[in-house]
Amino acid sequence: MNFTDIVQKRRSIRKFTETQVTDDELHTILRAALMSPTGHSQRGWQFIVVKDRQVLTELAKCKTMGGDFIATAPVAIVVAYDANATDVWVEDASIAAVTMQYQATELGLGSCWSQIRLRNNADGTSASDVIKTLLQLPDNWEVECVIAIGHPAVERKLQDEEKLAWAQVKNI
Ligand SMILES: Cc1cc2nc3c(=O)[nH]c(=O)nc-3n(C[C@H](O)[C@H](O)[C@H](O)COP(=O)(O)O)c2cc1C
Known part of the structure; x- marks a missing residue:
């Protein structure tokens, strides 16, 4: 799969089969994260x-809603950062997280982001x-x-080429 296909195939997957993610697959996913760009090449992430x-199960309960799927995933990667190390840690952490999602897609795996920053528990x-x-x-x-990462238990459609928000792109 080339990158053009990967970006169209990546969809949020919240239901997983019981098949494990292999250590090789995890290594490839983490390798991608560790190659992601960071401001001032700070590389302050922690995975x-x-x-x-x-x-x-506890991670799934750390906020009131939107993280239930973590409980049934074979593996989840917590993306943390030394927030004192740089003023752009949110960007650095986010880029690494989404890079892992694209790598997971290339491996035929599904993934979903559960937002933690700015979220509270009950x-x-x-x-x-x-x-x-x-x-x-x-x-x-x-x-x-x-x-959260695992083998998809649901099939999701490719990103719909017809629904892309091209109106939000301005050429000057
Ligand atoms: C910053 C960010 C936060 C998100 N937080 C959550 C979340 O807490 N729970 C969840 O189920 N999905 C979450 N998502 C996934 C989005 O809901 C999903 O990307 C969006 O609905 C578009 O669907 P798609 O990923 O299948 O294209 C998040 C995605 C991003 C980029």
Whole structure:
């Protein structure tokens, strides 16, 4: 699959089969993240690979809604950053996260982003703090998102060429 096809094929997948993601596949996905661009080449991201079912279940509960699918994924990657290291950590972490999603697509895997930054759990605690406590991460780290990855249990249509928002592109 070339990149033109990968960008059309990538869709958010929230249902996974029980087939595991192999260590080789995970290595390829993390390799892509570690090659992603960062401001001032800071490379301050931290990736925590979670396969433990109990921890995945806790991650799914770290915010009130929108993260349930993490509980049933074979693996999830917590994308964290030393927020003191750079003023563009949100961008650096996001670029790494989406790069992993495109790499997962190329491998025939599905993935979905669960937003953590700016999200809270039911009692108002920030989802990032919930995860930092759960995984015993340093205070100065912030969590941008969790990327759940697995073999798709649903088939999703390709991005619809006819529905692209070309009106939002201006030529000057
Ligand atoms: C910044 C960002 C935050 C997102 N947060 C969530 C989330 O918390 N839960 C979720 O189910 N999907 C989340 N998504 C996935 C979007 O819902 C999805 O990309 C969008 O609906 C378009 O669908 P597609 O990915 O299949 O093209 C997020 C995506 C991005 C880029």
